[in-house]
Amino acid sequence: MIDAHYWPTPNGWKISIALEEMELDYRIVPVNISRGAQFEPDFLKISPNNRMPAIVDHDPRGGGEPVSVFESGAILLYLAEKTGKFLPSDLRGRMAVVEWLMWQMGGLGPMLGQAGHFRLYAPETMPYAVERYTNEMLRLYGVLDRRLEGREFLAGNYSIADMACWPWVITYKRQEVDLDRFPNVKRWYKALQQRPGLRRGYEVGREFGKPTGTWDEEARKHLMAHANPGAIR
Numbered sequence: 001m002i003d004a005h006y007w008p009t010p011n012g013w014k015i016s017i018a019l020e021e022m023e024l025d026y027r028i029v030p031v032n033i034s035r036g037a038q039f040e041p042d043f044l045k046i047s048p049n050n051r052m053p054a055i056v057d058h059d060p061r062g063g064g065e066p067v068s069v070f071e072s073g074a075i076l077l078y079l080a081e082k083t084g085k086f087l088p089s090d091l092r093g094r095m096a097v098v099e100w101l102m103w104q105m106g107g108l109g110p111m112l113g114q115a116g117h118f119r120l121y122a123p124e125t126m127p128y129a130v131e132r133y134t135n136e137m138l139r140l141y142g143v144l145d146r147r148l149e150g151r152e153f154l155a156g157n158y159s160i161a162d163m164a165c166w167p168w169v170i171t172y173k174r175q176e177v178d179l180d181r182f183p184n185v186k187r188w189y190k191a192l193q194q195r196p197g198l199r200r201g202y203e204v205g206r207e208f209g210k211p212t213g214t215w216d217e218e219a220r221k222h223l224m225a226h227a228n229p230g231a232i233r
Helices: 010-021 041-046 072-083 091-121 127-148 160-172 183-192 196-203 217-223
Strands: 002-006 026-030 054-057 067-070
Touching (some): 067 072, 072 160, 091 160, 160 183
Parallel strands (some): 002 026
């Protein structure tokens, strides 16, 4: 059994999608990030960066004590290696998947997150920041579109790289991205949307709500970066 410490956001959806696609037994442990659950001492023991998702695998390969993993990219690699699914075993195939997983972790996720913050959540409009991150967001959509030209998936067969990127493209409407400008992304996005496992993973935690584009004051207190998390408790 795997405990998935989770909240329904793009980074959370990566993991719920993987758990469903890999047909693993898991239970959801809600981490309400808008109410500061990511700063709870028990959660910090498994996720010292006070970010969800994180997992605890109570049945790791080889047995022994439970294994905890934080950072969504590391979790995807762990689950793929545990199950032998969605990560090629050959060197070139594996490296292609890892490259695009790291591209999402270092580029697509952070930059779309910043674009969304300044476009949707900032308390006042900051034109420079909006322009800066919107342009970078569109550049990354272009990179993704070129990669998908003539390809069904990002790296060979459907993989954890696709699982990592798809949840970020979900935000395209609220980010006012015209997917018709990126026809290969649009085709890939719509095709993956039909996968039963992916759809089940996306629906996990639906009862918790999904990102709305607004924060109340309590959420703002907990979701803004803090040099000393303990100070807000």
